[in-house]
Amino acid sequence: MTLLEIDSVTKKFGGLVAVDDVSFTVDRGEIVGLIGPNGSGKSTMFNCIMSEYDVTGGTIRFGGEDITDYRTHQVVNNGLSRVSQESNPIDALPVGGNIKLFTLPNSVVSLRGGASEEEIYQYAARVGLESELQELPDELPHADVRRLEVAKALATEPELLLLDEPFAGMNQQEIRELAATFEEFREDGITMVIVDHNMGGLMDLVDRAVVLDNGDKLMEGPPKEVTTDERVRKAYLGGTEVP
Numbered sequence: 008m009t010l011l012e013i014d015s016v017t018k019k020f021g022g023l024v025a026v027d028d029v030s031f032t033v034d035r036g037e038i039v040g041l042i043g044p045n046g047s048g049k050s051t052m053f054n055c056i057m058s059e060y061d062v063t064g065g066t067i068r069f070g071g072e073d074i075t076d077y078r079t080h081q082v083v084n085n086g087l088s089r090v091s092q093e094s095n096p097i098d099a100l101p102v103g104g105n106i107k108l109f110t111l112p113n114s115v116v117s118l119r120g121g122a123s124e125e126e127i128y129q130y131a132a133r134v135g136l137e138s139e140l141q142e143l144p145d146e147l148p149h150a151d152v153r154r155l156e157v158a159k160a161l162a163t164e165p166e167l168l169l170l171d172e173p174f175a176g177m178n179q180q181e182i183r184e185l186a187a188t189f190e191e192f193r194e195d196g197i198t199m200v201i202v203d204h205n206m207g208g209l210m211d212l213v214d215r216a217v218v219l220d221n222g223d224k225l226m227e228g229p230p231k232e233v234t235t236d237e238r239v240r241k242a243y244l245g246g247t248e249v250p
């Protein structure tokens with residue numbers, strides 16, 4: 008069953024067409040890779056889905072509902088959450104406090120509420136950060152800061168998680184652990200779209216990949232089809248090798 012539907016989405020910045028009439032769908036329970044070389048439009052697509060950018064054209068539906076013109080907090084309230092490429096924890100708050108912020112009601116006038124200590128522990132435990140709840144973000148190694156970003160997104164209880172380069176800067180062991188965490192999220196019923204410009208590692212995790220190149224959708228298909236496709240090889244490294 009389709010959860011997310013991207014229907015002919017275009018995003019222009021002045022004369023630059025960052026995303027050009029792109030369509031694809033994501034089914035409930037899937038892990039989809041959104042891949043393509045640098046500058047191909049992957050982050051722009053995420054920004055359009057989260058309504059951080061207004062689309063120039065096209066429609067975005069989530070669970071059958073047209074969310075194209077929603078404000079970002081409405082998109083989040085509908086069950087979508089995103090982990091950005093950049094980590095932006097609040098350095099003055101410990102890990103637990105950073106997670107708690109994302110469980111507060113989505114309104115500037117509601118400062119009460121939020122998750123209990125036990126619930127915050129559970130969000131941290133789902134990414135393996137339960138022993139670091141009292142640590143300040145700048146005391147954490149890079150991989151833990153990235154895990155904190157994932158925990159913050161989890162704290163909004165998403166049905167669909169958009170992950171922008173979640174493995175960037177991690178070593179092989181950390182990548183394997185985070186990939187296993189994403190498999191657990193899937194078992195918990197979370198659907199995921201993962202952006203990466205490298206395909207190595209990601210292809211073992213995803214059910215399907217959508218390939219962008221220069222704002223266009225080049226192709227989509229199962230990992231094996233994508234990694235052996237001549238057009239994809241050409242888009243990456245001038246056709247020598249798929250990274």
Ligand SMILES: Nc1ncnc2c1ncn2[C@@H]1O[C@H](COP(=O)(O)OP(=O)(O)OP(=O)(O)O)[C@@H](O)[C@H]1O
Pocket residue numbers: 020023024025043044045046047048049050051052204
């Ligand atoms: N806010 C913006 N204003 C102007 N141009 C932008 C803006 N955001 C992105 N672009 C341009 O849109 C194109 C697509 O960029 P985008 O960041 O979406 O690519 P990407 O595939 O995510 O790349 P990367 O893998 O490097 O993150 C690029 O040419 C980029 O310079």
